[in-house]
Amino acid sequence: MAKFVEDINKLLVELASKVELYVPTTNKSIVNFEKFTGEPFEAEKFKNSTEPIKKILFPESEILYFYKKDENGYKFEQVPLDEKKKIIFGARPCDCAGVERLDRVFYGDYMDPYYDARRKNTIIIGLACNEPPYHSCFCTSVDLSPSSTVGMDVLATQLENGYLLEEISDKGKELLGSSELVRDANEDEVKKAKKLHEESHKKVKKIDIDTNAIEFESDLWGREGKRCIGCGTCTFLCPTCHCFTIEYVGSTRQGRVIRSWDTCQFQAYSLEASGFNPRPNKGERVRQRLHHKYRYFADNFGEFQCVGCGRCVNLCPVNIDVREVMVYFKKKKQKEEVIP
Amino acid sequence: MSKEGIKSEIIDLLKSGKIKSFVGYEKGTNPFFLRPLITSSVEEVKKADFSVLCVSNLVRYVIDDFKIALPRGKTRDSRPIAVVVKGCDSRAVNVLLQEHIIKRSDVFLIGMPCNGVIDPKAAESLWYERNKTHDPTKIRISNEGMFEIADGKEEIKLADFDEIESEKCKVCMHNNPVIYDELVWDKVDDKKVTRGERYKKVDDYEKLDPEKKWLFWSDEFSKCIRCYGCKNICPLCYCEECTLAKDKEKAVLPNEKIWKTSWIDKEVNFSNNVAYHMNRAMHLAGRCVDCGECERACPVDIPLRLLYTKVEKDIYERYGYESGMDSEVKPVLATFDINDKEEFIEG
Amino acid sequence: MNVITNVEEKATEKVWEPKIIAFLCNWCSYAGADLAGVSRIQYPPTVRVIRVMCTGRMNPSFVIKAFQNGADGVLVAGCHPGDCHYIQGNLYARRRYSILAGLIEFLGIERERFMMSWVSASEGGKFAKVVTELTDRVKKLGPQNQLRRP
Numbered sequence: 001m002a003k004f005v006e007d008i009n010k011l012l013v014e015l016a017s018k019v020e021l022y023v024p025t026t027n028k029s030i031v032n033f034e035k036f037t038g039e040p041f042e043a044e045k046f047k048n049s050t051e052p053i054k055k056i057l058f059p060e061s062e063i064l065y066f067y068k069k070d071e072n073g074y075k076f077e078q079v080p081l082d083e084k085k086k087i088i089f090g091a092r093p094c095d096c097a098g099v100e101r102l103d104r105v106f107y108g109d110y111m112d113p114y115y116d117a118r119r120k121n122t123i124i125i126g127l128a129c130n131e132p133p134y135h136s137c138f139c140t141s142v143d144l145s146p147s148s149t150v151g152m153d154v155l156a157t158q159l160e161n162g163y164l165l166e167e168i169s170d171k172g173k174e175l176l177g178s179s180e181l182v183r184d185a186n187e188d189e190v191k192k193a194k195k196l197h198e199e200s201h202k203k204v205k206k207i208d209i210d211t212n213a214i215e216f217e218s219d220l221w222g223r224e225g226k227r228c229i230g231c232g233t234c235t236f237l238c239p240t241c242h243c244f245t246i247e248y249v250g251s252t253r254q255g256r257v258i259r260s261w262d263t264c265q266f267q268a269y270s271l272e273a274s275g276f277n278p279r280p281n282k283g284e285r286v287r288q289r290l291h292h293k294y295r296y297f298a299d300n301f302g303e304f305q306c307v308g309c310g311r312c313v314n315l316c317p318v319n320i321d322v323r324e325v326m327v328y329f330k331k332k333k334q335k336e337e338v339i340p
Numbered sequence: 341m342s343k344e345g346i347k348s349e350i351i352d353l354l355k356s357g358k359i360k361s362f363v364g365y366e367k368g369t370n371p372f373f374l375r376p377l378i379t380s381s382v383e384e385v386k387k388a389d390f391s392v393l394c395v396s397n398l399v400r401y402v403i404d405d406f407k408i409a410l411p412r413g414k415t416r417d418s419r420p421i422a423v424v425v426k427g428c429d430s431r432a433v434n435v436l437l438q439e440h441i442i443k444r445s446d447v448f449l450i451g452m453p454c455n456g457v458i459d460p461k462a463a464e465s466l467w468y469e470r471n472k473t474h475d476p477t478k479i480r481i482s483n484e485g486m487f488e489i490a491d492g493k494e495e496i497k498l499a500d501f502d503e504i505e506s507e508k509c510k511v512c513m514h515n516n517p518v519i520y521d522e523l524v525w526d527k528v529d530d531k532k533v534t535r536g537e538r539y540k541k542v543d544d545y546e547k548l549d550p551e552k553k554w555l556f557w558s559d560e561f562s563k564c565i566r567c568y569g570c571k572n573i574c575p576l577c578y579c580e581e582c583t584l585a586k587d588k589e590k591a592v593l594p595n596e597k598i599w600k601t602s603w604i605d606k607e608v609n610f611s612n613n614v615a616y617h618m619n620r621a622m623h624l625a626g627r628c629v630d631c632g633e634c635e636r637a638c639p640v641d642i643p644l645r646l647l648y649t650k651v652e653k654d655i656y657e658r659y660g661y662e663s664g665m666d667s668e669v670k671p672v673l674a675t676f677d678i679n680d681k682e683e684f685i686e687g
Numbered sequence: 688m689n690v691i692t693n694v695e696e697k698a699t700e701k702v703w704e705p706k707i708i709a710f711l712c713n714w715c716s717y718a719g720a721d722l723a724g725v726s727r728i729q730y731p732p733t734v735r736v737i738r739v740m741c742t743g744r745m746n747p748s749f750v751i752k753a754f755q756n757g758a759d760g761v762l763v764a765g766c767h768p769g770d771c772h773y774i775q776g777n778l779y780a781r782r783r784y785s786i787l788a789g790l791i792e793f794l795g796i797e798r799e800r801f802m803m804s805w806v807s808a809s810e811g812g813k814f815a816k817v818v819t820e821l822t823d824r825v826k827k828l829g830p831q832n833q834l835r836r837p
Contacts, residue, residue, distance in 0.1 A: 060565060227377075247607075554794065618747075680782060
């Protein structure tokens with residue numbers, strides 16, 4: 001059953017009065033998800049945020065626990081889990097699919113209580129793309145779409161006279177049922193939204209990604225790697241990258257243990273205690289990242305880890321383009337004439 | 341010289357083995373800048389291009405060449421690398437020579453006199469606002485501006501060059517390379533920018549109240565995610581063990597011991613971010629050549645050039661020194677004058 | 688910034704006293720401070736002295752780290768120009784700290800918290816005066832919260 005709301009900003013104000021609401025907020029030249037301040041949300045001006053929503057569920061740095069040494073030994077103090085109710089509004093379908101990929105990791109072999117506390121208390125309202133926001137978007141090439149509903153609780157689509165709100169999960173249903181501003185949608189509105197979704201899907205350029213075509217031993221990695229500067233931007237702004245490091249901050253007497261984002265693109269990531277580094281050069285690290293996204297994750301979980309948001313393509317200062325690499329391998333497999 | 345002339349000279353040098361590799365610019369998948377091309381193959385040199393889209397500072401790759409981990413038993417090939425340098429980039433080479441990181445015989449400099457390059461981020465956002473075709477392959481950017489190649493082969497002007505020119509180029513005082521072996525084309529006239537114009541933004545900013553200044557910088561530094569993009573792309577940040585890295589981030593060659601040298605805590609919080617940027621500004625005092633790469637690499641658009649230009653202004657006004665102009669003089673903070681101004685010393 | 692902190696600080700009932708960190712060069716300023724002590728010249732006891740061999744050895748990172756660790760004020764004191772035990776260490780430091788002082792002011796951090804001074808071995812009175820002045824200035828400004836690490 002689909003719902004409709006005429007004035008989205010009134011709904012946002014109502015939601016913000018009950019819980020912490022995160023909306024895309026413009027801060028000079030970048031857009032990020034910040035707490036709602038009352039400023040009206042304009043969907044026409046919003047493409048996609050610079051930082052994905054993983055920041056809200058999996059922060060850059062967080063304290064795991066405190067330790068203190070007294071005469072009896074070490075005492076540990078647990079940090080209270082973050083169980084505040086949150087709502088994220090305006091996340092694009094690619095970012096929401098990224099959350100679903102993160103779920104696989106943090107709920108995999110071992111349930112991560114810090115992530116779990118945030119995840120189950122957060123409701124995600126996704127915003128369908130009426131047209132691909134960037135020229136580098138390629139969600140349709142990784143089995144997603146501008147209106148995919150993976151990882152979200154409600155899907156919002158902007159129409160001329162308001163927003164169509166489709167309930168995806170039980171949490172979403174409950175949320176929409178609790179507001180008086182939300183009414184049932186009529187058939188016309190549902191049809192219009194569906195048409196928008198279909199047209200938008202066609203507009204995204206599709207490339208053929210063949211997970212079996214990616215070669216481990218290839219000259220391409222050396223070439224891409226020479227250009228790479230190892231800045232880590234691709235990993236920090238990727239909706240699905242989740243590597244972290246656990247470190248001690250403090251002294252041997254007392255301090256805290258923190259978990260912060262790490263990146264496989266830094267040299268010390270794979271540095272072993274003996275001093276040996278299996279990935280000493282950048283080409284190897286670029287290769288590892290692309291294999292992880294398109295091969296290893298796909299082999300383990302049956303889906304690409306990449307969600308096609310295009311941030312790594314847009315923000316790489318030296319234009320290392322995932323799409324180009326995939327096209328190269330596909331063409332090579334088909335033995336077409338390739339000019340890399 | 342011309343573009344083709346310089347390319348055939350490079351090919352000759354590669355074929356005769358006089359240079360090891362060529363670092364230039366080539367067309368990539370991003371229509372708003374040319375990406376670096378690092379190659380020792382003659383076929384690939386033919387793809388090189390020179391235009392207002394040559395935004396990157398390629399001197400970074402000269403430093404990287406010294407850091408590549410080699411298989412056991414192999415020694416480093418010490419033949420020169422041919423690298424394309426603009427005015428700002430050539431000053432970076434001078435700083436490296438001054439600090440004895442590279443020798444003059446390690447590089448073969450191909451100077452590219454330039455009247456300004458574009459800012460890819462500004463050009464991209466203007467394109468999104470103004471374009472009609474939504475097709476990135478139909479963009480043409482030249483020193484006259486940004487054009488859209490419409491279907492009827494008629495070009496529509498989307499933006500003037502002034503609107504997409506990089507901020508650093510508007511106040512550039514060195515359009516011609518200050519050190520080079522060959523030039524791609526004839527030298528251009530210097531832009532006649534005065535020091536006052538160059539430091540105008542810093543001067544305007546210094547007039548603000550301290551509270552406003554702190555508010556501005558708090559806002560900016562709280563965006564920082566410590567990705568180290570600024571440090572990794574800077575050609576002058578070449579230290580094997582960086583004191584600002586998160587512990588062992590920039591490790592030395594794999595077979596050497598790494599000691600904890602970090603002066604900044606690993607946690608990504610506001611206090612550490614401010615400390616990181618302050619320390620980095622001090623490390624670049626008297627060395628930064630304002631190539632603008634740090635600001636371009638920053639994914640959250642922190643105005644780093646404002647900070648580093650302030651330090652550059654202080655160095656110039658107090659000690660009359662400009663970085664990267666002469667590779668024979670001593671660096672400014674490694675010298676002194678008994679009559680240096682000490683009005684800031686109290687008591 | 689998504690750092691979750693839950694640190695409970697023990698509230699002290701005493702009046703806040705500023706923490707001043709003074710980096711003194713071994714040959715002149717430290718001896719000057721010693722002289723002030725021996726001559727029974729009063730100066731605020733809240734100053735904590737760190738002896739370095741020469742101000743030329745001082746890294747600007749020390750000042751920044753001191754602020755991060757909770758210092759309310761930082762003093763750097765060395766020999767007069769021309770009198771340095773290592774001939775020119777303080778002359779290098781003069782250049783370095785001129786830039787740091789400008790940078791501190793540019794960022795909007797309270798400039799009055801950082802002070803640099805020349806104190807020779809015979810100037811016990813000057814050392815006391817310098818420390819008292821800095822402590823008074825910092826007392827007016829209050830605790831330092833701009834660079835303090837959580």
